[in-house]
Amino acid sequence: MENLERILSEHPFFTDLDKGFVALACGCAKNARFEAGQFIFHEGEAADHFYLLREGRVALQISAPGRGASTFLTLGPGEVFGVNWLVPPYRWTCDARALDGARVIAMDTLCLRNKCEADHDLGYAIMKRLMPVLLERLHATRLQFLDLYGAHV
Amino acid sequence: MSDTAGVLKPASAAPPMAPRVAHVRRRRHDAPDAWTLELEMADGAPFNYAPGQFNMLTAFGVGEAAISVSGDPAKGPLIHTIRAVGPVSRALTKLAPGDPIGVRGPFGVGWPMAQAEGKDVLLVAGGLGLAPLRPALYRLLGERARYGKVTLLFGARRPDDIVFRREVESWRGRFDMEVEVTVDHAGPEWRGHVGVVTGLISRQAFDPSATIAMVCGPEVMMRFVAMSLVDRGLSEDFIYLSMERNMKCAIGHCGHCQLGPTFICRDGPVFTFTRLNPLLAVKEL
Ligand SMILES: Cc1cc2nc3c(=O)[nH]c(=O)nc-3n(C[C@H](O)[C@H](O)[C@H](O)COP(=O)(O)OP(=O)(O)OC[C@H]3O[C@@H](n4cnc5c(N)ncnc54)[C@H](O)[C@@H]3O)c2cc1C
Numbered sequence: 352m353e354n355l356e357r358i359l360s361e362h363p364f365f366t367d368l369d370k371g372f373v374a375l376a377c378g379c380a381k382n383a384r385f386e387a388g389q390f391i392f393h394e395g396e397a398a399d400h401f402y403l404l405r406e407g408r409v410a411l412q413i414s415a416p417g418r419g420a421s422t423f424l425t426l427g428p429g430e431v432f433g434v435n436w437l438v439p440p441y442r443w444t445c446d447a448r449a450l451d452g453a454r455v456i457a458m459d460t461l462c463l464r465n466k467c468e469a470d471h472d473l474g475y476a477i478m479k480r481l482m483p484v485l486l487e488r489l490h491a492t493r494l495q496f497l498d499l500y501g502a503h504v
Numbered sequence: 505m506s507d508t509a510g511v512l513k514p515a516s517a518a519p520p521m522a523p524r525v526a527h528v529r530r531r532r533h534d535a536p537d538a539w540t541l542e543l544e545m546a547d548g549a550p551f552n553y554a555p556g557q558f559n560m561l562t563a564f565g566v567g568e569a570a571i572s573v574s575g576d577p578a579k580g581p582l583i584h585t586i587r588a589v590g591p592v593s594r595a596l597t598k599l600a601p602g603d604p605i606g607v608r609g610p611f612g613v614g615w616p617m618a619q620a621e622g623k624d625v626l627l628v629a630g631g632l633g634l635a636p637l638r639p640a641l642y643r644l645l646g647e648r649a650r651y652g653k654v655t656l657l658f659g660a661r662r663p664d665d666i667v668f669r670r671e672v673e674s675w676r677g678r679f680d681m682e683v684e685v686t687v688d689h690a691g692p693e694w695r696g697h698v699g700v701v702t703g704l705i706s707r708q709a710f711d712p713s714a715t716i717a718m719v720c721g722p723e724v725m726m727r728f729v730a731m732s733l734v735d736r737g738l739s740e741d742f743i744y745l746s747m748e749r750n751m752k753c754a755i756g757h758c759g760h761c762q763l764g765p766t767f768i769c770r771d772g773p774v775f776t777f778t779r780l781n782p783l784l785a786v787k788e789l
C-alpha cells in the first residue's frame with residue numbers, strides 16, 4: 352500500500368496533493384496492466400475506473416458505422432484517461448485501447464466519488480486537477496475541428 | 505530592367521523585379537495536394553540563399569506566388585514544395601520536367617541560425633510548414649556540433665498528409681536529434697501520436713532558458729504553439745515564427761504584405777513572437 356501511495360503521489364496528476372488526500376485516494380487505487388492492442392474500456396460501458404497512465408501509450412477511439420475505428424487522441428506516461436467518471440451518467444463516451452503494453456493505476460470511481468462526496472476538500476482538490484485536463488482536451492478538439500493544416504500554408 | 509532581356513545574371517546583379525529563368529529538373533508528389541519541384545537555373549549560376557528565405561515563382565502566363573525554399577542551402581538544386589490552393593500554385597505544381605519557371609529572389613530574413621548557435625533548437629512544424637523549416641534542419645544537421653539538442657515536433661492532418669515522409673522517418677532514426685510526429689486524425693493502422701501539435705509541446709522536456717524555437721505552419725497553429733511555449737517558460741524573444749501574407753513585389757514597395765507597421769516580405773517572413781504577438785492579436789489585420 353505504501354508503495355502504491357508513493358507511485359500515486361509521484362504521478363503528475365497527483366503531484367503536490369496533500370499527503371492525507373493521497374492516502375485517502377490510495378484506498379481506491381490498484382495497479383493494472385494491459386497488453387498491446389487490448390481494449391481497456393468500450394464506449395457505452397459504465398465508467399467504473401479512472402486511469403493514471405504510468406507506462407506505455409493508450410489510444411482513445413470512436414467508431415463510426417462504415418468507417419471503422421478512428422483515433423482522436425493518444426496518451427503517454429504521466430497522462431490520465433477515463434476522465435468522465437465524475438459526471439453522471441458515468442458512462443464511457445469512447446473506446447480506450449493500449450497501443451503498447453500499458454501500466455496504469457486504476458482508481459475505482461465509485462469509491463473515489465464517495466470519498467470526494469464525504470470530503471469536499473479532497474473533491475475540490477481532485478476537481479482542480481481534472482478541470483485543466485478537460486479544458487485542454489476541449490481546446491485540442493476545437494483545433495482538430497478547425498482542420499488547421501488544410502489549404503492554408 | 506532594359507538590359508536584362510534574354511540575359512540571365514546571378515541573383516545579386518539581377519534587378520529585383522526581373523525573374524531569372526529556371527527549368528524543372530524533377531517533380532515529386534509529396535502529399536495529396538503538394539508537390540516538390542527541383543529547379544535548375546538556366547544560366548547555370550549557383551543560387552545562394554539562407555534557411556527561411558523565399559522566392560517569387562512565376563508560372564509563365566498565369567502569375568507569381570511567394571514560395572519558401574525547402575532544399576539544402578549548402579548543396580544540391582534549388583527546391584520548392586508547393587501546395588496547390590489557387591491558380592498560380594496549381595499551375596506551378598503541374599509543371600513537368602523540362603518546363604521553364606521564373607524565379608525572383610531570394611527574399612526576406614530567414615531563420616535565426618546565428619542566434620541558435622550553442623543553444624538547443626526546437627523546430628515546430630504544422631502541415632506544409634515543414635517545407636520552410638527544412639533548410640534550417642539541414643543547416644542544423646550539417647553543422648551539428650554548433651548546436652545543442654535538436655528537436656522536431658511535427659503535426660499533420662492525417663498520416664497521408666505527412667510531407668517528406670521518408671526523410672522524416674530517417675530523421676527519427678538519428679541519434680543526434682529527436683523527432684515527434686502527431687496527426688489530428690488517424691485510422692487504427694497508425695501507430696504514432698494522435699492529437700494537436702501543442703500536445704507534443706506539453707509532453708516535451710526542454711530547458712526554456714537554453715532553447716530557441718522556430719515555428720512554421722498556419723497562423724492559428726503558430727499562435728497556439730507560441731502560447732504553449734510561453735506557458736512552458738520560453739521567452740517571446742526566443743520564439744521565431746514565419747508569417748505568410750499575400751505578396752506582390754516582395755521588396756517592400758507595394759504594401760501588399762503589410763502587417764501593421766511591418767512589411768512581411770522585407771522585414772520577415774521570420775519574426776520573434778515579441779514582435780508578432782501584438783499584431784496577431786488584432787483580427788483581420
Ligand atoms: C513568405 C511566404 C512563403 C510561402 N511559402 C510557401 C511554400 O513554401 N509553399 C506553398 O505552397 N505556399 C507558400 N506560400 C503561400 C503561397 O504564396 C500562397 O498560397 C499563394 O497565395 C498561392 O497563390 P495562388 O494564386 O495559387 O492562390 P491564391 O489565388 O492566392 O489563393 C487561393 C486560395 O487560397 C487562399 N490562400 C492562399 N494563400 C493562403 C495562405 N497563406 N493562408 C491561407 N489561405 C491562403 C486564398 O485566400 C484563396 O482562397 C508562402 C507565402 C509567403 C508569403
Ligand code: FES
Nearest residue numbers: 752754758759769
Ligand atoms: S509584397 Fe510588396 S511590400 Fe511586401
